[in-house]
Amino acid sequence: MTTTTGSVRPTAPLKSAAPRLRSPRRRIPGRPRRSILLTVLTGVVLVYSLLPLVWLLISATKSQQGLARSFGLWFDGNFDLWHNIGETFAYQDGVFGRWLLNTLLYVVVGAGGATFLAVLGGYALAKFAFPGKRAVFAVVIGAVAVPGTALAVPTFLMFSKMGLTDTPWAVIIPSLISPFGLYLMWVFATEAIPTELMEAARIDGASELRTFFQVALPLLAPGTVTVLLFTTVATWNNYFLPLIMLKDPDWYPLTLGLDSWNKQAQTAGGEAIPHLVLTGSLLTIVPLIAAFLLLQKYWQSGLSAGSVKE
Amino acid sequence: MPKNSRRLLRGIGLLCAVALGATACGGSDNDSSSDKQVSSADIQAALKKGGTVTVWAWEPTLKQVAADFEKKYPKVDIKLVNAGTNNDQYKALSNAIAAKKGVPDVAQIEYYALGQYALTKQITDLKAYGAEKLADSYSPGPWNSVKSGSGVYGLPMDSGPMALFYNKKVFDKYKIAVPTTWDEYVEAARKLHKADPKAYITSDAGDAGLTTSLLWQAGSHPYKVDGTKVGIDFTDAGAKKYSDTWQKLIDEKLVAPVTGWTDDWYKGLGDGTIATLPTGAWMPANFASGVKGASGDWRVAPMPQWEKGANASSENGGSSLALPELGKNKELAYAFVEYANSGAGVQTRIKNGAFPATTKDLNSSSFQNTEFPYFGGQKANKVFAESAKSVPTDWKYLPYQVYSNSIFNDTVGKAYVSSTKLTAGLKAWQDASVKYGTEQGFTVDK
Numbered sequence: 112m113t114t115t116t117g118s119v120r121p122t123a124p125l126k127s128a129a130p131r132l133r134s135p136r137r138r139i140p141g142r143p144r145r146s147i148l149l150t151v152l153t154g155v156v157l158v159y160s161l162l163p164l165v166w167l168l169i170s171a172t173k174s175q176q177g178l179a180r181s182f183g184l185w186f187d188g189n190f191d192l193w194h195n196i197g198e199t200f201a202y203q204d205g206v207f208g209r210w211l212l213n214t215l216l217y218v219v220v221g222a223g224g225a226t227f228l229a230v231l232g233g234y235a236l237a238k239f240a241f242p243g244k245r246a247v248f249a250v251v252i253g254a255v256a257v258p259g260t261a262l263a264v265p266t267f268l269m270f271s272k273m274g275l276t277d278t279p280w281a282v283i284i285p286s287l288i289s290p291f292g293l294y295l296m297w298v299f300a301t302e303a304i305p306t307e308l309m310e311a312a313r314i315d316g317a318s319e320l321r322t323f324f325q326v327a328l329p330l331l332a333p334g335t336v337t338v339l340l341f342t343t344v345a346t347w348n349n350y351f352l353p354l355i356m357l358k359d360p361d362w363y364p365l366t367l368g369l370d371s372w373n374k375q376a377q378t379a380g381g382e383a384i385p386h387l388v389l390t391g392s393l394l395t396i397v398p399l400i401a402a403f404l405l406l407q408k409y410w411q412s413g414l415s416a417g418s419v420k421e
Numbered sequence: 422m423p424k425n426s427r428r429l430l431r432g433i434g435l436l437c438a439v440a441l442g443a444t445a446c447g448g449s450d451n452d453s454s455s456d457k458q459v460s461s462a463d464i465q466a467a468l469k470k471g472g473t474v475t476v477w478a479w480e481p482t483l484k485q486v487a488a489d490f491e492k493k494y495p496k497v498d499i500k501l502v503n504a505g506t507n508n509d510q511y512k513a514l515s516n517a518i519a520a521k522k523g524v525p526d527v528a529q530i531e532y533y534a535l536g537q538y539a540l541t542k543q544i545t546d547l548k549a550y551g552a553e554k555l556a557d558s559y560s561p562g563p564w565n566s567v568k569s570g571s572g573v574y575g576l577p578m579d580s581g582p583m584a585l586f587y588n589k590k591v592f593d594k595y596k597i598a599v600p601t602t603w604d605e606y607v608e609a610a611r612k613l614h615k616a617d618p619k620a621y622i623t624s625d626a627g628d629a630g631l632t633t634s635l636l637w638q639a640g641s642h643p644y645k646v647d648g649t650k651v652g653i654d655f656t657d658a659g660a661k662k663y664s665d666t667w668q669k670l671i672d673e674k675l676v677a678p679v680t681g682w683t684d685d686w687y688k689g690l691g692d693g694t695i696a697t698l699p700t701g702a703w704m705p706a707n708f709a710s711g712v713k714g715a716s717g718d719w720r721v722a723p724m725p726q727w728e729k730g731a732n733a734s735s736e737n738g739g740s741s742l743a744l745p746e747l748g749k750n751k752e753l754a755y756a757f758v759e760y761a762n763s764g765a766g767v768q769t770r771i772k773n774g775a776f777p778a779t780t781k782d783l784n785s786s787s788f789q790n791t792e793f794p795y796f797g798g799q800k801a802n803k804v805f806a807e808s809a810k811s812v813p814t815d816w817k818y819l820p821y822q823v824y825s826n827s828i829f830n831d832t833v834g835k836a837y838v839s840s841t842k843l844t845a846g847l848k849a850w851q852d853a854s855v856k857y858g859t860e861q862g863f864t865v866d867k
Contacts (some may be wrong), residue, residue: 176714179688236434264516271520355516358477358504358523374506377682378583379703379738380481380775381506383711385684 133391160173164396171393173193175386202372202387209361210368211394214347216279217364221286222342229289229338233296238304251297254290258350281356281382282364286346292338299334300327336409340402347399365395440865459634459752467752469757471496474753478529478742480578483771484859487744490757490804497753503681507531511823518543518549518747526748527758530575531740533565533630535822536646537733538743539569544758545744546572550755555763562736562812565780567743569858570648576743576762577778581701582808583634583737584726586708589797590695590718600723603666606697606725621677622670624695627837628681628830630737633661637735637816639663639727643851645866652866653854655847662727671837675688678837690713699724702735704775704803709795716794720805723808734808735816739778776805811857821861825854 162184169186170178172195177187199207208300208385236247266285267276304327312322328335359365360371369391376383473584474486477498487499492601497751502525504510510533517523538544552573554563563577587599592609595616600606610622625631638645640660645652655664670676677695679685693716698704708719724734742758744751760766767777771788782788783806792798832853833846858865 115818130754142831176427176691179686179691179712179714231509255567265518271517271522274522276520276523328766354505354509355513358513370505371505374479374509375481376687378479378506379477379579380773381710382481383687385687 126267137291140268143148160297167389167393171386171390175384178385179391191386193389196394197387199390199394201389202384204361207394209392210363213279214364214366214395217282217286217353218249218343218346219350221283221338222346224283224287224333225289225292225342225346226339228287229292229296229342230331230335231301231327233298233334234300234323234331235306236293237300238306238309238327251290254288257390259285262354263352266352270356273334276356277358279362282349282353282362284324285352286342286349289338289342290344292342295341296334296337297329299332299337303330303334328374333409336406340406343402344399365391373390382396457549459755461551464550464752464756467750468494468497468756471498472750472753473498473500474527474750474757475502475525475748476527476529476742476757477502477509477510477525478527478776479503480529480740482770482775483766485769486761486775487757489766489769490760492558493760494756497678497757499757502758507534508823508827509582516743518745521747524745524747525741526744526750526754526849529578529740530743531738532563532577532736533633533818533822535567535574535741535743535824536569537820537823538745539572539574540649540820542720543746544574545578545746545748545751546574546743547755548573550751552576552755552759555859558763558781559778559813560780560783560808560812561811562647562816563739563741565814565816566736566818567741575743575757577739577741578762579703579739579775580778580809581736581738581776582732582812583638583699583701583802583835583844584808585697585699585722585724586704586719587697588693588715588718589720590715591696600725600820601723602729603662603725603727607666607669607675610670611673614673615673618736620694620696621697622675623697624677624679624681624686625667625670625837626678627834628829629826629833631681632699632829633818634737634835635663635667635699635734636660637813638724638733640733640736640813643818644814644817644819646820647864649820650864650866651819651853651858653843653858654866655851659727660847664847666727668836668843671843679830687711691717691772701739702776702808703738705776705793705795705801709774715782717797720796720799721804723804732811733813734811736812780809809866817860819854820863821854821858824857825850828853828857 125180164310166184169184171193172190173181174191174195177189177191181187205274206223236244267281270276270284275284305369308324308326308330312326317325347364348366349364350370353362353364353367354370360368363371369388372384372391373388375381376385442739457782460777471494471616474497478501487501491497491499504513510529514525514528517525528544530544535544545671548571554842555576559577560580562582563580567573567575567577569788579613585825591597591613592599595611595613596610598605600609613620614624614698633643634645636655636659636846639659639662641655643655643657643660644652645654654660669712677689679689679695685693688696690708691712693715712719723732726733740761744754744758748754761770763779765777767782771777777783777788783802789803790800791802793801829850832850833843835849836846855865
């Protein structure tokens with residue numbers, strides 16, 4: 112549309128009047144030329160990934176009957192979002208709130224703990240030489256390759272021997288282990304902490320603990336946030352592990368709780384509550400979206416860590 | 422003989438591992454001493470002493486029953502846990518039995534799944550608790566379903582004598598008569614779909630429960646079970662009646678390809694595009710809560726018959742409460758099961774929308790005269806109670822029906838989405854089930 116003829120472009124000559132300024136600007140990395148194809152492709156991907164969210168947002172504003180009678184991607188006559196939210200928190204004596212708190216507990220203790228352990232381990236593996244390091248490396252890489260789902264049943268059998276099933280520990284303890292997080296922190300710490308800086312700290316008389324907390328930790332912040340986000344998402348969305356570990360609805364995380372609400376519609380005598388399941392799902396993803404948006408800048412710098420050697 | 426049965430038990434262990442995605446079931450090789458008789462005095466003593474009973478069930482009406490039971494026996498604590506609906510719960514139950522930890526004292530198990538747990542002795546034979554005396558108080562379909570060999574492995578909680586739910590508004594609009602035979606049903610399907618191309622007589626995307634129930638009604642006996650001897654055959658006269666009729670519906674695209682219990686399905690039931698639903702008598706509660714918008718549109722009629730003038734029905738769904746062998750406090754557990762499924766709990770559950778399996782309640786005038794506002798004031802229970810009486814009692818499910826149903830869509834399901842004929846699909850289902858049974862150590866007649 113913009114480059115049809117080029118004859119009627121009053122502003123173009125003005126700009127080209129400063130060729131010296133223009134040509135170097137073109138080469139600035141990070142401001143590449145626009146490509147229609149890429150823009151369209153990105154647009155398609157954007158729509159593709161946002162459409163389910165839009166659908167969820169719209170659906171959460173409908174009552175149970177509204178869901179059945181209206182088109183999925185547009186609003187029903189009534190706007191019931193606030194009513195739905197109220198009902199979601201009130202249904203079954205407010206069990207949804209309990210599930211939300213459970214999920215927060217699993218995330219704070221589980222994902223927080225996993226991040227802390229990954230930072231400690233990654234730092235140690237990156238900056239200290241000790242015998243058996245290669246073996247640890249092999250084990251960590253191997254562990255990344257094994258999906259947690261595959262370990263869920265053996266873990267269940269072990270935990271039930273220890274009497275831990277049906278307690279929050281059954282979800283928290285396995286969540287504390289994040290081989291991928293450890294590997295990421297390892298790579299990140301290798302790049303982000305100059306060994307010279309640590310030596311300088313030691314020469315100045317700082318203890319190892321102080322070197323870690325006051326010198327290394329601030330440098331590791333972007334990586335830490337990245338790992339924290341990874342483990343938070345994994346714990347927040349964890350379904351299979353709590354499914355086999357927990358039987359008591361009082362300890363369910365949101366994923367299991369919503370699933371049990373959804374299954375009510377498939378049971379003889381069960382009450383179908385699709386509108387509450389949808390509203391509950393929306394409420395479930397809001398904290399995750401907020402976490403991503405708030406921590407965005409750390410997350411981005413964390414992802415590119417190690418990609419440029421300076 | 423012991424060698425044989427051990428092989429079978431090992432096979433069943435594997436069955437659980439494969440079918441339920443869990444590890445082996447275990448816990449089945451030590452024959453526990455459940456032969457001793459438990460008198461009602463023992464049970465009364467246990468109730469006085471008190472204790473905790475953990476109940477795994479997804480049936481919503483049990484909540485009130487548990488509360489009432491605790492009120493009546495203050496020393497007993499009922500821990501009601503929803504450990505998932507059907508397959509999810511069986512998975513969890515098998516896991517717990519394998520781990521020999523966390524096994525509930527009472528578990529809800531559907532009739533079609535009961536055989537598998539009974540055969541492997543993972544649930545307790547309730548004869549020792551005097552359950553046999555209750556035989557006459559249940560309608561024949563459900564009672565037959567909780568029996569395995571000479572044992573009684575659960576008490577029927579609810580039942581699903583089949584009826585034809587139909588959208589009267591749609592039928593009236595196109596002046597279609599309510600079908601009384603399956604031939605008329607096909608005619609009605611054609612007429613309806615012609616009048617409104619968006620409307621279908623019913624929805625079916627392949628549902629093992631519906632198919633087996635219709636075979637049951639047609640007088641087919643596809644499964645023969647005698648302990649570990651099993652026979653599977655989908656070619657008898659009854660099965661032919663079913664496959665001929667249903668093939669017509671599929672070929673002429675007269676059934677909506679909508680899977681049951683999905684949002685689309687609820688929507689179709691509400692807006693008239695799914696005009697009938699042949700299913701169990703537990704459905705009214707689901708209509709009232711899930712299809713609120715169509716209140717007043719629907720009515721209930723007896724099932725269409727395979728032969729004009731006949732009066733045959735069958736059961737669809739329904740479940741029992743059973744006592745896992747590894748559970749504790751058996752006396753208390755049995756007391757609760759009896760209270761919920763035979764005693765005062767039945768009335769409580771009826772009030773909350775459940776459909777009973779006890780003949781006394783089915784035949785009571787207050788039950789039969791209940792008017793359903795959802796069905797325009799119709800006394801629907803009369804239709805259901807009549808249906809419960811005409812269920813053939815010689816039906817059997819496989820001792821590994823859970824697995825078998827799980828492969829239904831890979832075999833018979835093809836008839837719904839491709840040019841595969843229903844008979845070919847049933848043959849494939851039969852072959853796959855025979856093969857699996859043989860692998861598990863059953864003696865399978867082909």
